[in-house]
Amino acid sequence: MLNRLIGLCMAVALLAPAPAATAQEGDPQDFVRQSLYVPVRDGTRLAVNIYRPATAGEAADEPLPVIFVSTPYRARYRNADGEIVETGLSERLALSSLLRAGYVIAVADIRGKGASFGTRRGFQDRTEAQDSYDLVEWLARQPFSTGSVGMIGCSYLGGTTFQTATTAPPSLKAVFIGASELDKYEFVRRGGITAQFNTRPDEPAEVDLASIPVDADADGTLLRQAVAEHAGNTPMGPLWYGMPNRDSVSEYTGNAFWEEVAVYRYLDAIREAGIATYFWGNWHDEPTGQVILGAANLGGKFLAGPGDHCVPPPGFDFAGEVTRYFDHHLKGVANGIDREPRATYWVEGLDGEGRYVQSDELPGVQSRPVPWFLSDTADATGSSLAAAPGAAGRDDFTVDYDLPPAEYFAFWPRPMVEHGLGYTSAPLDASMTLIGSPVAHLTVTASDPDANLFVYLDQINAEGEAEVIAFGRLKLTHRKLSQAPYETLGLPWHSGLSEDMQTLAPSEEAPVSIALTPVSRVVPAGARLRFTVAGADPRQRNLQDTRIDPAPQITVLRGGRDASRIELPLAR
Structure with missing residues (x-):
């Protein structure tokens, strides 16, 4: 019954990307993994999994750029079939391709979720954003790092990426943001009405207890202590339902929380930091309107495929595009991606079936x-x-x-x-x-x-x-x-x-x-x-x-x- 409950909760997890790769999909000779707790500025310990390219089981000697992902859906856990599932090896965000292309991959559980300690005050609040700032800078200081960090994510993971950019970590050079919003009130309560997104029940503690403990926590004692703290998390559905207006004060956070999590309030910080931006959505997905506005306000590149929520665009070399983007901004590779049209998007029914077009304008600007x-x-x-x-x-x-x-x-x-x-x-x-x-x-x-x-x-x-x-x-x-x-x-x-x-x-x-x-x-x-x-x-x-x-x-x-x-x- 417990496994069935865990499986159900993950199946309906709000805005979660598709399941990450199982451990069996990665060749242990191609990377080495370590997991540990990293304390952030208030002392809260966050679980971080690090994957380094390797040859014959030996990690690469030279420093490499880092791709960082921050997730509420557990970086590493055991599913209902007993398999270990690893976000860091998933190809849905091109992470396995990036690992093979010479990047260190780091995946952290946000506070109050997975194997991390702490409680979640609010959905993508400034505490979460500052946590990721601290982890970006920690990763940049490690011996395996060149000091250049990029972030990628879709849905909630796209939101953590976008929110981290608003804090302008000095070492964050480029972000690839999928299915995330510029204006959370306009997205969650569009027109004043809550609809599908962000209102499902929170997962029971058993879901986080299925996380794999960090390396130093062999018997899971620290994992159980961390998950016990999650009982203090703010419930997400009631948080959103309780704030009907943009200036409503939340009974949970004690402030006008919509404003705190509004990315548009921090656009100048992203611009002044010079962080490169790439925005991705799919046409059969409600957040795509917000994705377009993100690109409109920050001048970033834009991609839209024909599929559903966070599905890599079919018929498009998504992993290749992501790799070229980070190669240019984190490795300094002159691959021409900066000179290509800024927008690539699918037009359904074009030439009978549909195809991708490229333009220097965002879709709809010239309509x-x-x-x-x-x-x-x-x-x-x-x-x-x-x-x-x-x-x-x-x-x-x-x-x-x-x-x-x-x-x-x-x-x-x-x-x-x-x-x-x-x-x-x-x-x-x-x-x-x-x-x-x-x-x-x-x-x-x-x-x-x-x-x-x-x-x-x-x-x-x-x-x-x-x-x-x-x-x-x-x-x-x-x-x-x-x-x-x-x-x-x-x-x-x-x-x-x-x-x-x-x-x-x-x-x-x-x-x-x-x-x-x-x-x-x-x-x-x-x-x-x-x-x-x-x-x-x-x-x-x-x-x-x-x-x-x-x-x-x-x-x-x-x-x-x-x-x-x-x-x-x-x-x-």
């Missing part, structure tokens, strides 16, 4: 917004999503909370047209290339001021099969538009500040603007587009706790002066 209007179905085509506004009208629906359950860890929504209002175009006469974020501009009324809006853009093929290609959400009280403290590439931004909350009278007609997740695809001729408006999404983990009784009635005004529409990012 132009083309409005498609919500209308009735009175025209000859029967379409209700059209290039011109129709007659004025109103469409009503009652929010449906009795939704089919989503997968526990559903990163992407399913079509929701049966649970709200749907507006469908006629079949396209010609293909349409969409690059960037669609933006919905609606005029609505609601019977309850706390009602939520969820919007979806679907592509429907000639056989009638539909897939969601972009989506967004907004709590109506958060609808006021504000000026963002960072570059948003022209997308609407809602501050989430308490002073900007707006109530909604039952008959009040309110304009709302919602940026959807970015798309990169060619919609072929003959396909149709569908825009859906709903009031709930099954991916909300706390949906039944937050449902409103009676369920709100929402009205969407269309046509005439209230021409509700979705602006599609048409590539030039």
Whole structure:
């Protein structure tokens, strides 16, 4: 039962990358490993695993640059099948390739997780960031190190990488950041609504107890002592649920915690330190919009593949790209990567199936917004999503909370047209290339001021099969538009500040603007587009706790002066 519980917890671990490599995948003649506790500035001992390139079991004599990874998912542990799993040997982050390419790999458990001591005050707080600063500088001082350190990570590991960069360690030269956010409030509570990310239950102590003790802790005494301290960790879901506004003060941390963990507040520190940045996301993954904004604000390189969360982009030499990037910035290799186009990204459906393109511009920067209007179905085509506004009208629906359950860890929504209002175009006469974020501009009324809006853009093929290609959400009280403290590439931004909350009278007609997740695809001729408006999404983990009784009635005004529409990012 215990092994089954541990396996389940790891399967649903929030924002975790795919499983790391098992020890059997690494040839012990190719590297030597050591693990030890390293104290950080407040004396907390963090577990660090170090992998050094070796020949015939002997570590390389010459100093080498170091690639550092900081994880909450256990650097080294025994899985339910009894195998030792090692993050440092994983190829999902190209770590095994980097090891073979002449880098020392170091992986640390963050405080309060894995084999490390301490308690986690908050999710990626300044304490975690300062811990990684201390470890970066410790690694740079070791005899096996040249003094140059790089970091790589995706999801939470991308977040620890990004947060470490904000502390500007002198020895940190380059970072490769995957699926992580510039603005944590905008990501976790996008539009004021918590959805899939960051709200799952915390793992029981047995998960961390499956960690492999450090070398000097043969009987696991120190491991058990460390895990006992984890009982004081701040629970992640309640932390996020308890801060509805950007300036909310957390009962757990005693401060406006969203601001503490907002990377955008520390951008100048990253720039002034001269840390090179590379941002990576995938189109079938909600964080990618934030990844684009990271690159927009820091000028770094950008990569997007067609896959899901933290999946190495198929059909692309990911390990080769990562290695070339660090070779240039940590070893000084003149391999030309700095002269190549800054953005490489997949365009679904391009040339029939899809392919990668390169550009000096980030995706969407050169696109132009083309409005498609919500209308009735009175025209000859029967379409209700059209290039011109129709007659004025109103469409009503009652929010449906009795939704089919989503997968526990559903990163992407399913079509929701049966649970709200749907507006469908006629079949396209010609293909349409969409690059960037669609933006919905609606005029609505609601019977309850706390009602939520969820919007979806679907592509429907000639056989009638539909897939969601972009989506967004907004709590109506958060609808006021504000000026963002960072570059948003022209997308609407809602501050989430308490002073900007707006109530909604039952008959009040309110304009709302919602940026959807970015798309990169060619919609072929003959396909149709569908825009859906709903009031709930099954991916909300706390949906039944937050449902409103009676369920709100929402009205969407269309046509005439209230021409509700979705602006599609048409590539030039």
